[in-house]
Amino acid sequence: MASGKKTLTVQQLEGLIPALQRRAYQVVGPVVREGAIVYDVVEKLADLPAGWTDEQAPGRYRLQRRNDQALFGYVVGPHSWKKYLHPAEIRLFAAERQDGTLRILNNAPPPPRRAFLGVRACELAAIAVQDRVLQGDRYRDPIYSARRKGIFIVAVNCTQAASTCFCTSMKTGPQVERGFDLALTELVGPEKHQFLIEAGSDAGAEVLAELESVPASPEICAEAKAAVEGAAAQIQRHMDTTNIRDLLSQNFDHPRWDNVAQRCLTCANCTMVCPTCFCTTVEDVSDLTGTHAERWRKWDSCFSQSFSYIHGGSVRSSTKSRYRQWMTHKLGSWIDQFGGSGCVGCGRCITWCPVGIDITEEVRAIREPAASPKENSHGNP
Amino acid sequence: MATVAANDPMLPQPHRVRQVVKETPDTFTLTLEPSDGAGSSPFRPGQFSMLWVFGVGELPISISGHPAEPDRLVYTVRSVGSATHAFVGHEAGDSVGVRGPFGTGWPVEAARGRDVIIVAGGIGLAPLRPVIYEVLHNRNDYGRLVVLYGARSPRDLLYRKELAAWARQRDTQVLVTVDYGGLSWRGHVGVVTTLFKYARLHPARSVAMVCGPEIMMRFVTRELETHGLARADIYLSMERNMKCAVGFCGHCQYGPHFICKDGPVFPYEQMRPLLEKYEL
Amino acid sequence: METLEHILAEHPFFTGLESYYTSLLVGCAANVRFNAGTYIFKEGEEANEFYVIRAGKVALEIFAPQRKPIILATLGEGEILGWSWLLPPYQWKFHARAVEDTRALALDGKCLREKCEQNHDLGYEVLKRFCQIVEHRLEATRLQLLDVYGSRG
Numbered sequence: 001m002a003s004g005k006k007t008l009t010v011q012q013l014e015g016l017i018p019a020l021q022r023r024a025y026q027v028v029g030p031v032v033r034e035g036a037i038v039y040d041v042v043e044k045l046a047d048l049p050a051g052w053t054d055e056q057a058p059g060r061y062r063l064q065r066r067n068d069q070a071l072f073g074y075v076v077g078p079h080s081w082k083k084y085l086h087p088a089e090i091r092l093f094a095a096e097r098q099d100g101t102l103r104i105l106n107n108a109p110p111p112p113r114r115a116f117l118g119v120r121a122c123e124l125a126a127i128a129v130q131d132r133v134l135q136g137d138r139y140r141d142p143i144y145s146a147r148r149k150g151i152f153i154v155a156v157n158c159t160q161a162a163s164t165c166f167c168t169s170m171k172t173g174p175q176v177e178r179g180f181d182l183a184l185t186e187l188v189g190p191e192k193h194q195f196l197i198e199a200g201s202d203a204g205a206e207v208l209a210e211l212e213s214v215p216a217s218p219e220i221c222a223e224a225k226a227a228v229e230g231a232a233a234q235i236q237r238h239m240d241t242t243n244i245r246d247l248l249s250q251n252f253d254h255p256r257w258d259n260v261a262q263r264c265l266t267c268a269n270c271t272m273v274c275p276t277c278f279c280t281t282v283e284d285v286s287d288l289t290g291t292h293a294e295r296w297r298k299w300d301s302c303f304s305q306s307f308s309y310i311h312g313g314s315v316r317s318s319t320k321s322r323y324r325q326w327m328t329h330k331l332g333s334w335i336d337q338f339g340g341s342g343c344v345g346c347g348r349c350i351t352w353c354p355v356g357i358d359i360t361e362e363v364r365a366i367r368e369p370a371a372s373p374k375e376n377s378h379g380n381p
Numbered sequence: 382m383a384t385v386a387a388n389d390p391m392l393p394q395p396h397r398v399r400q401v402v403k404e405t406p407d408t409f410t411l412t413l414e415p416s417d418g419a420g421s422s423p424f425r426p427g428q429f430s431m432l433w434v435f436g437v438g439e440l441p442i443s444i445s446g447h448p449a450e451p452d453r454l455v456y457t458v459r460s461v462g463s464a465t466h467a468f469v470g471h472e473a474g475d476s477v478g479v480r481g482p483f484g485t486g487w488p489v490e491a492a493r494g495r496d497v498i499i500v501a502g503g504i505g506l507a508p509l510r511p512v513i514y515e516v517l518h519n520r521n522d523y524g525r526l527v528v529l530y531g532a533r534s535p536r537d538l539l540y541r542k543e544l545a546a547w548a549r550q551r552d553t554q555v556l557v558t559v560d561y562g563g564l565s566w567r568g569h570v571g572v573v574t575t576l577f578k579y580a581r582l583h584p585a586r587s588v589a590m591v592c593g594p595e596i597m598m599r600f601v602t603r604e605l606e607t608h609g610l611a612r613a614d615i616y617l618s619m620e621r622n623m624k625c626a627v628g629f630c631g632h633c634q635y636g637p638h639f640i641c642k643d644g645p646v647f648p649y650e651q652m653r654p655l656l657e658k659y660e661l
Numbered sequence: 662m663e664t665l666e667h668i669l670a671e672h673p674f675f676t677g678l679e680s681y682y683t684s685l686l687v688g689c690a691a692n693v694r695f696n697a698g699t700y701i702f703k704e705g706e707e708a709n710e711f712y713v714i715r716a717g718k719v720a721l722e723i724f725a726p727q728r729k730p731i732i733l734a735t736l737g738e739g740e741i742l743g744w745s746w747l748l749p750p751y752q753w754k755f756h757a758r759a760v761e762d763t764r765a766l767a768l769d770g771k772c773l774r775e776k777c778e779q780n781h782d783l784g785y786e787v788l789k790r791f792c793q794i795v796e797h798r799l800e801a802t803r804l805q806l807l808d809v810y811g812s813r814g
Contacts, residue, residue: 093392095478097435102395102416102476138642139390139627249636252658279631282624286436293436300630308632309622311461313727321660325634333637596725599704600754607750657705659724 006213007220010071010193013184014045016154019210020115025152028084029117030077035063037077039084042117049074056162056347058356070188072118075162076346080275081116081123085147086130092143092282092295115152119180121173122165124155125344126275128179132338133278143297152203155180159187159227161234164347166360169239172344174231182208185224196224237350239360240367241331241341247366248332252324256365261320263355268301270349270357271326276342277301302326327362390627393433393478394419396454398471404539408504409469410457412446413477421452422479425486426511427618427646431626432456433478434471438464441623441641443508444482448515454479457507457539483626485646487512488616492588496524498580498610500601502531502573502593506539508618508645509592517550524587526553527580531573531597534561554581573597574604584609590646592618599656602649615649636661665690668766672713674741674790682783685776689769695759702743702753709751709771711743717763722756730756734798744791746770 020027029042032049042048054074055062066073094105119127127148134144158174167173176183181204185196196216199205216224271277281300286293300307303322308315316322334342343359350358395416402410415421422430429443446455460466471477489512497516499509516523528547532538538557548555556576558569569576573593589605591598598617605615619640624630626641633640636655638647655661665687669675675683693712695701701712701719712719718737722730733755736742745753747770777784 095393095435097476100474100476102435102478104392104395104478106392134629137628139629141627141629142391252661278629280624281630281632282439284436284438290436295433295439300624300632302631308634310620310727311459312725315621315726316660317729318660325661329634333634336637337639594725596723603750603752603754657703659726659730661726 005196005198005216005221006208006211007216008195008197008211008213010045010069010195012212013071013195015211016182016207017042017044017117019207020117020152023152023207024113025115026112027115027117029154030072030074032063036061037063037074039077039079039081045071048072048118053160054162056164056351058164058350058358059353060356061351068188069193070186072156072184072186073160073188075158075160075165076120076123076348078273078348078352080273080346080348081119081127082130082275082278084114084116085127085151086134086141086144086278087147088299090143090297092297095293095295097291097293111147113150114147115154117154119153119155119176120158120346121155121176122167122170122344122346123275124153124176124179125167125170125172126346127153129276129338129340129342129344130278132340133276137338152207153180153182155183155200157183157185157224157228158231159185161231161236162347162351163236164350164358165235165345166237166239166347167345168232168235169237169241169360170341170343170345175228180204185227187220187223187227194220196220237347237358237360239343239345239363244341244363245332245335247363248328251366251370254366254370256362256368256370257320257324259365260323260357260362261318263357264319264323265354266303266305266319266322267354268303269352269354271301271303272299273348273352274330275344275346275348276330279307302329327359331359331363390480390483393431393439393480394422396477396479398473398475398477399453400473401469401471404457405537407461408457408459408537408539410445410455411469411471411477413454413456413479414452415479416476422454422482423451424448424454424482424511426489426515427486427508428482428484429508429626429645430454430456430479430481431483431623432468433480434464434467435476435478437467439478439480439624440464440468441483441626443618443645445507445510446514447518448511449518457504457510459504480626483641485642485644487590487618487646488588489515492516493522494524496583496587497526498582498587498589498605499526499528499530500573500589500591500593500605501529502597502601503533503537504539505592505594505597505618506530509590510540510543512590513547517547517553520551524552525581525583526550527582528553528555529558529573529576529580530556531558531560531576531593534559535563535566535568556580572600574600577604577608582608582610584611587614589615590618591615591649595656602653612650612653613648617647617649617652618645619647619652620645665692665766668713668715673739674713674794678786682786685783686768686773689772689776691767691769693765693767695763695765697759697761697763699759701757701759701763703756704753706753707751708743708745708753709769710767711741711746711770712765712767714738714740714742715764715766717765718760719763720758720760722758724756730758734801735760741791741794743770744795746774747788747791 030037031040048071050069051066053066096103134141155176180200199208279300280297283296306314330342396413397416400412424444431439433439442456445457460469501509516526562570621633621640623633628639628642720732721734724730
């Protein structure tokens with residue numbers, strides 16, 4: 001199946017995108033746009049953010065110039081691959097009503113055939129999480145399935161970590177393990193710029209065979225391994241996930257929720273950037289004649305005021321209840337629902353929160369036992 | 382142009398409105414049947430459909446018809462907003478889209494050979510009516526049937542003729558109460574829990590199915606336990622807003638449960654720790 | 662500083678109780694205070710005590726999922742909070758929340774239940790007094806239900 005590891009230079013890697021284009025893939029990957037590294041169509045290697053890195057902290061993201069021309073010398077930005085697999089806006093169906101007869105039209109064009117270039121380990125884990133949610137349960141989402149099928153994935157092993165990363169706590173990285181067609185580890189130094197490359201599937205091996213490469217020496221393999229270990233060593237944030245599901249379900253009234261509620265703006269940034277958040281809403285539109293109608297699906301967030309309601313009002317009016325819902329779901333009840341955590345430790349929610357709420361810090365705080373209000377109040381005046 | 386496969390959970394299947402009955406000033410019962418001879422959707426009592434109103438929106442509505450008549454889908458809907466208002470405004474011959482059925486049903490199989498206690502509040506009787514139909518249709522398979530039903534006022538009572546007909550059935554007790562009696566009501570006045578003192582129950586061999594506003598369900602389950610029912614024999618039907626009914630939109634989550642696919646019917650045991658959590 | 666015995670003896674609820682019983686009750690009593698906003702007890706919890714409110718205000722609340730908690734009644738200085746401790750299933754039916762900083766005398770209902778079981782004369786005195794409270798509240802609730810100020814269709 002998979003061929004052995006190979007080495008190629010950055011010049012030799014130029015052949016990758018054309019090889020994918022020859023197979024009718026639209027290649028999407030990281031590009032610099034408006035001060036961030038986001039995902040968009042890439043035509044050639046030069047479209048990638050060569051020589052850029054990202055500096056991330058709670059509520060902060062800045063691009064900085066590197067002193068080399070590394071193509072993948074950064075981690076993850078505000079986009080995740082869900083923008084392609086679980087689109088932000090999509091039409092579910094159209095309908096026609098003529099002479100009292102209703103016809104539902106299921107005539108959406110097939111989605112483009114895509115290759116994802118530059119998928120990090122945490123992102124592979126996130127795709128696997130969404131696979132489980134949208135394909136692996138009682139129902140299959142046909143929109144996700146159509147887009148997921150036949151995706152060609154070129155993964156990249158991280159050789160550095162941002163300060164907001166915590167993939168090691170969630171056991172999702174930095175080493176890419178499975179779910180990819182090709183995996184790259186970039187090795188850039190004063191005199192060289194090369195990649196360790198390996199195939200993870202037959203489709204990957206076929207593409208690899210079209211590229212000029214040499215078998216990877218044990219030295220290169222060791223260097224790549226050390227580079228990835230170096231990324232793990234740079235990880236600053238940690239989340240203790242021991243019994244986290246019970247911890248969260250048993251601390252519904254923990255005072256920390258009031259604390260975070262004073263900071264949270266319910267802006268929903270975290271849910272937009274989170275690679276596993278999947279909630280959507282629907283919108284019906286019709287034309288003026290009333291003969292043509294469409295139903296559209298759009299991303300939604302549990303932070304919106306009327307996300308959960310019954311007749312009479314919202315059931316989560318307070319900021320506190322909505323933040324608690326998001327965090328408890330992501331880290332705790334997701335496990336009940338899908339057999340594993342919804343969090344992959346990518347750190348995006350920490351970076352893109354305008355007030356810098358750090359989910360790892362919130363977990364730490366919830367682990368602190370809360371004094372029971374009764375204990376505080378029984379006593380002599 | 383691809384048309385909808387029968388029972389595709391994602392796309393509405395066109396249905397035609399057969400009949401519209403006004404139950405109360407704001408509540409209507411619509412009977413639908415599949416358009417153009419398309420297949421019917423057998424359902425279990427307690428399940429719901431997503432009813433699509435052309436260009437307006439979709440409504441999760443419990444099926445309240447006879448399970449033995451799957452090609453006559455019956456829905457009792459209260460007009461409270463623009464989508465429900467549009468739905469109840471349909472006339473016979475109009476087209477409506479239907480997806481489903483979805484969700485878990487009432488434990489009608491587990492209740493065989495046992496007494497069945499139905500406790501309904503307001504429009505909560507609608508999702509329970511198929512159980513009553515099922516029990517009366519297969520009378521020998523069940524023990525006593527006790528129906529306790531409370532509504533706000535006499536004008537708000539659903540299915541009044543049927544309630545009277547059910548009361549006349551063998552080994553069946555139907556008790557109705559209202560919060561406000563008005564001038565001509567001669568029946569019980571008080572919340573539905575006040576009916577328990579008149580109900581003839583054999584708790585050890587009963588299964589109770591409860592549907593109504595959450596406050597009502599909290600008090601009723603407490604009353605059932607006080608009357609000796611085991612928690613494991615009590616079932617509730619829960620409600621939250623839904624956009625998809627297939628566990629993808631995320632809106633109907635209640636604790637770890639998706640009400641659309643893990644419910645809407647739940648064993649009380651599962652709901653008990655959640656019901657007391659405000660803003661869950 | 663007032664002793665608990667003194668507070669109890671002066672309170673109208675305990676008027677007429679033999680001093681022997683008052684002493685018994687003192688044995689089950691403690692001073693407590695609740696900051697404004699604190700929940701004194703919650704619906705569904707085990708009911709094992711009751712309170713004589715000495716200062717402040719307490720709201721009896723219930724919540725429906727789609728609304729903020731609804732206040733059913735408010736109790737103030739001198740009023741007794743809680744009778745669910747007296748009868749099975751010994752479970753609070755509503756929430757009680759201190760609306761203002763509240764000082765109260767907390768009486769151990771579980772302890773008192775046992776004492777009433779042992780001493781039926783004490784039990785009768787306690788039940789008589791609680792019946793009065795329940796009657797007042799029921800009457801008030803019925804009047805509240807009439808919605809006399811609202812329009813009725």
